[in-house]
Structure formats: C-alpha cells, structure tokens
Amino acid sequence: MSAAKLKITLSLMLAGFCLLGQAALAQEDNLHRQSSVYEAPQDPLVIEKLEDWQDLKFGMIIHWGLYAVPGMIESWALCSEDWINRDSTFTYNGFKDWYWGLKDEFNPVDFDPDQWADAAEAAGMKYLVFTTKHHDGFNMFDTQQTDFKISDGPFKDNPKADVAKYVFDAFRKKDFMIGAYFSKPDWHSQYYWWSRYATADRNNNYDIRKNPWRWNKFKEFTFNQISELMHGYGDIDILWLDGGWVRPLETVNDEVRAWGARIPEWSQDIDMPKIAKMAREAQPGLIMVDRTVHGPYENYQTPEQSVPEKKIDNPWESCMTLGHAWGYVPNQNYKSVTKVVHTLVEVVAKGGSLLLGVGPTPEGLIPDEDVKRLKGIGDWLDVNGKAIYGSRTVDFYQDGDVYFTQNKKSGKKYAIKLIAEGDEIPDLISWSSEQPVDGKKVILLEGNKRLSVTENHNTFQVKIPNAVKRRIKQKEALVFEFEN
The missing domain is CATH 2.60.40.1180 (Golgi alpha-mannosidase II)
Structure with missing residues (x-):
C-alpha cells in the first residue's frame, strides 16, 4: 500500500474510531456493572487501608498507551466481536500488524507526570489509578517478561522511559494513594492469543484443557508481571485488575452471561490466591480490585460509566470518563464541570467514590481542555469539600x-x-x-x-x-x- 493510500485509509479508520469509542462506552456500560454480592476483607491491614481510601472520595484514572498515538479507543479495536467496527478495506491481520507497529512510533518526548499530578491536585483528587498495561498487552512499565513495552521503543533512551515509576512518584509527592491498573488478559501474548489460531473474541483463543503447558506459561507470565509491579515501584495501595472474563469457570454467573460475549468451556483461572499472597507480602494492606469477580479479591466494587440507583453500604467506586473516551482522542465530548460536580455529589451521598478518567496526548501531556475542567471541579471542592472528603452516608x-x-x-x-x-x-x-x-x-x-x-x-x-x-x-x- 502506498504511503498516500495508507494515510487516507488511516484517516478514514480514525474517523470511524470516534464512533467506535462511543459504541465501546455503551458496550462497556453494560459489561462492567458492580457485582451484586460483596465479600468483606478479613485482613486488618486491608480493612484499615480500605477505610482510609473511603475518606478520599475522588480519584483520577489515566489510560495511556499505544492507542494514544492515532487517538483511538483503547485496545478494543483489536478484538473481533460483533460490536467492533473497523474500516472494511483493512484486513483484520493487516489492522493488527499496523496496531502492533505503533510501538515504533510511540515517542512521548513531552512526557510530564508532574503536570498530570498538578492537574489532579487542582481538581481536588486524592488517589490515582494508572494503566500499567491494557488489554492490548503494551506495557507502560519496564517489565522484563516481554519487549512489548514503552521502554523498548523510540522512547527507551529517555530518562523517564520507565513511565509507571515516574507517574507513581509524581503523585506520591502530593500524598495521593497509588493504584496500579493491570489487565489480566493480554492480547499480545502468545500464551493468551496464540497465533496458531484466529482471535475470535476477547477470550483466550485455544482450549486450555488441551494445552495446559501454554496456559501455565500465561499464569507464570501474569504472576511475574504483577510481582514486578509489587516489588519494584514503591508503595502501591491498590491493585486494580481489569478484564473480568479472565476468571475461574465456576465464578461465571448470570452477570457475566449478560455481557453477551462468548463464554469458553474451560476455566481461565490465573490463581488469584497465589497472586494475592505474593502481592500482600510485598505490599501489606494492599486493596485488591478484581473487577466483577465475586469473592475475597474484589475489595471494592466498580460500576462503570454509571451511578447505582440506590445507596450501597459496602465500598464502591464509579469509574467514568471526563470526555467520551478513556484515552486520548481528538475532539472529545466533554462533561461539564457542573455535570461532574453533580455526579460526584450523588456518588458520595450513595456511599461511593468517583474515579474520573483522562487520557494524555501521544506527546505525554494532559490536554489543556481537560486541565481547565479539572480546575473548575477543584474550585468547587476548595469551597465545599467538607461535605465530600471523610464523609459517610x-x-x-x-x-x-x-x-x-x-x-x-x-x-x-x-x-x-x-x-x-x-x-x-x-x-x-x-x-x-x-x-x-x-x-x-x-x-x-x-x-x-x-x-x-x-x-x-x-x-x-x-x-x-x-x-x-x-x-x-x-x-x-x-x-x-x-x-x-
């Protein structure tokens, strides 16, 4: 394909991705409701930290990865499901090759985590969740388990190439609680999406029962990556695990079936007890958020892009976007300051916290319009925060x-x-x-x-x-x- 034709094709694709992003939000709104069953933690250190977290009420979640380069929805365009739309002139494999190739273009030379932390502080936020890896498998930390990472591309010689380290440090300096988002599925890993088979949907694409060695390698890969985060990136308060379809088969219930995605006949169990034991030995009191999976590793629940109809007595958090997409896309459809303030008030009065999503540009800065709106929210909290912080229902x-x-x-x-x-x-x-x-x-x-x-x-x-x-x-x- 000529350079000119490629440029035109990508322009058409990106125009479609704006619609894809909106479709994805509608899809995810149905996929990630909070669980209806809550199991309170028993570890006194976790209980104590969870109580402290419930005082904070307002946090920032940052999605940043390869998807920022073209300004498209995070990861999901890689997934072959009915609700995903791609440019029909692009083959599926051709699209994947192009997407993986963005690694060689991602060079955020203006990366400024202090600017991010300043914007969050100005908004009145008190805790951070940063995407160390989304479903596409691209790592925003210097993992040693794969070279598919920000520190192995054109940004590798930058002093801040180990991005997650500098993000966490910038927010720690402002006394934020620190959360590490980590995707349990990894669509780039040959242990999850094996190239021997087609990638039909979000699930792993081979029968684990017939290929136990390969799945055990994925479990080892996942354990090692989380261990790197728990041992090499300072104090971590929250391990925020996404991709709730990666779970023991026996935990699949009507909530999961309502997502509409295929449910494999085998168990995608990654041994959460082993992960939790390791993580909490490294980070005592660690809050674990195994999203949508019932049990001892879902220490708080996470309704997405929605607010529950009624008050909920157990710990929970609504995660929402400031614009219409989690990551950076041009021409965001932003929520107004008034809308966010009203949402925050409703969430807090019903017993929850609000985790608001922003996406830095491919150069590494939070856009000016995001910063402006965040400051407007913070202005309201500067005056009225007594009704929000440290409150209960x-x-x-x-x-x-x-x-x-x-x-x-x-x-x-x-x-x-x-x-x-x-x-x-x-x-x-x-x-x-x-x-x-x-x-x-x-x-x-x-x-x-x-x-x-x-x-x-x-x-x-x-x-x-x-x-x-x-x-x-x-x-x-x-x-x-x-x-x-």
Whole structure:
C-alpha cells in the first residue's frame, strides 16, 4: 500500500474510531456493572487501608498507551466481536500488524507526570489509578517478561522511559494513594492469543484443557508481571485488575452471561490466591480490585460509566470518563464541570467514590481542555469539600435534587443542593423534615454564612438573601452544614 493510500485509509479508520469509542462506552456500560454480592476483607491491614481510601472520595484514572498515538479507543479495536467496527478495506491481520507497529512510533518526548499530578491536585483528587498495561498487552512499565513495552521503543533512551515509576512518584509527592491498573488478559501474548489460531473474541483463543503447558506459561507470565509491579515501584495501595472474563469457570454467573460475549468451556483461572499472597507480602494492606469477580479479591466494587440507583453500604467506586473516551482522542465530548460536580455529589451521598478518567496526548501531556475542567471541579471542592472528603452516608440521603452526607469524625451533616446548569440560585432551598436540623440554623459553606431555617408543612426551608446570593461563585451546588 502506498504511503498516500495508507494515510487516507488511516484517516478514514480514525474517523470511524470516534464512533467506535462511543459504541465501546455503551458496550462497556453494560459489561462492567458492580457485582451484586460483596465479600468483606478479613485482613486488618486491608480493612484499615480500605477505610482510609473511603475518606478520599475522588480519584483520577489515566489510560495511556499505544492507542494514544492515532487517538483511538483503547485496545478494543483489536478484538473481533460483533460490536467492533473497523474500516472494511483493512484486513483484520493487516489492522493488527499496523496496531502492533505503533510501538515504533510511540515517542512521548513531552512526557510530564508532574503536570498530570498538578492537574489532579487542582481538581481536588486524592488517589490515582494508572494503566500499567491494557488489554492490548503494551506495557507502560519496564517489565522484563516481554519487549512489548514503552521502554523498548523510540522512547527507551529517555530518562523517564520507565513511565509507571515516574507517574507513581509524581503523585506520591502530593500524598495521593497509588493504584496500579493491570489487565489480566493480554492480547499480545502468545500464551493468551496464540497465533496458531484466529482471535475470535476477547477470550483466550485455544482450549486450555488441551494445552495446559501454554496456559501455565500465561499464569507464570501474569504472576511475574504483577510481582514486578509489587516489588519494584514503591508503595502501591491498590491493585486494580481489569478484564473480568479472565476468571475461574465456576465464578461465571448470570452477570457475566449478560455481557453477551462468548463464554469458553474451560476455566481461565490465573490463581488469584497465589497472586494475592505474593502481592500482600510485598505490599501489606494492599486493596485488591478484581473487577466483577465475586469473592475475597474484589475489595471494592466498580460500576462503570454509571451511578447505582440506590445507596450501597459496602465500598464502591464509579469509574467514568471526563470526555467520551478513556484515552486520548481528538475532539472529545466533554462533561461539564457542573455535570461532574453533580455526579460526584450523588456518588458520595450513595456511599461511593468517583474515579474520573483522562487520557494524555501521544506527546505525554494532559490536554489543556481537560486541565481547565479539572480546575473548575477543584474550585468547587476548595469551597465545599467538607461535605465530600471523610464523609459517610446517612439513612435519608436524598430528597429530589438535595443530597445529604455526614462527616464521620465530627458528626456534622451537609445538605447539598444541586443547581441545574444555567439556572439561577433560588431564593428558598427546602428539604423533607426526615432530615431534621438542630437549632434551626445552617451554615452556607461558601462565605461561611449563618442562615435561619424554618419548618413548614414537614419541610425545612432555608431562605438565601440576595446579598448572599450575589457573592456565591461556585454555583454548581450549594452546601449547608448543620447538626441534628
């Protein structure tokens, strides 16, 4: 194929990938709901760290890999399933060869993890989850198990070629909890997608029962890579394992079947007890998040691109994108600051944390538009964070567009009134007397204004004087502190 034709073909492909990205989000929205069964950890160190994590409430997940180079959906275009669309003029094998070849182009010369950490801090975030490896198998750390890694391409001579190390260090300097995202499936590994056979879908493509040696090599490969992360990258607080179809066959249930993907007749068991034992010996108290797999290694649950309908009492986290894609794509369809603030409030009032996704450019920077919106979220939290950080749920947690939280130490409660985008601040804020106010006084956090409360027809009402309204800058949501 000539260079000109290749350029035109790739342009058409990338235009299609924007639609593919949106389809993938819709698909993943159905695939990665939180598990309906929760098994609490028994290790006292894990319980303690999980309690600390629940205080943080707001984190950043960063998807960065080969897919940033063309600005396309992460990994999924490699997968041959009905919902995946690729340019029909490109053969499947030709596409895979092109994708794997992006390794030779990925040279993020402007890589600046401090810029990432600054943006997260400005947003009011408190913990990080970084993709050390996505399903495509490309490693963003200096693994010794394969040469399919950022540190074995044109970036290898850069002082920061071991990308994950520098990302973790930059966020540690700001006292963030550190999470390592790791994909259990690896579509580049010959031990998972064996080139002897076609790659039909996301699952491994050979019968493990007939090829036990090959699967045991994959288990060894996976164990060794996770061990590298646990032993060579400083203190890790969270091991965030994705790819929930890689699991023991006996754990497959109706939730998994609802994903719509093929379920092999064999078990894709990678021996999680062995991995967990090794990981927690290296990182005592490590929170493990074996997403969508019930049991002792799913220490908190992770609904994706959604918020549960009701309050959940066990630890959980909604993972969502700031734009429409997890990684970098041009012309993102961004959520507004108001939308993110409202989502954060709802998630926290229902007992969860919000993990917000951004994708650095192929050069290694978080885009300016992401940074701007993150700063807007942080501005709201600078004023109103007392209602979010260190909070826990209350029994009566919502009355329409008013949500309630409680500080776990002080016992003070907070009423958070969401203001729809473009709406004016109302003169009167009211909520049901099911959430009573002691002393008939509340404090509006912005400006530390003490306001009177009246009770009328089973509702508490707070009148906001015009002089107070004029001084309010963070109009996404108003927060009132009170006791009861």
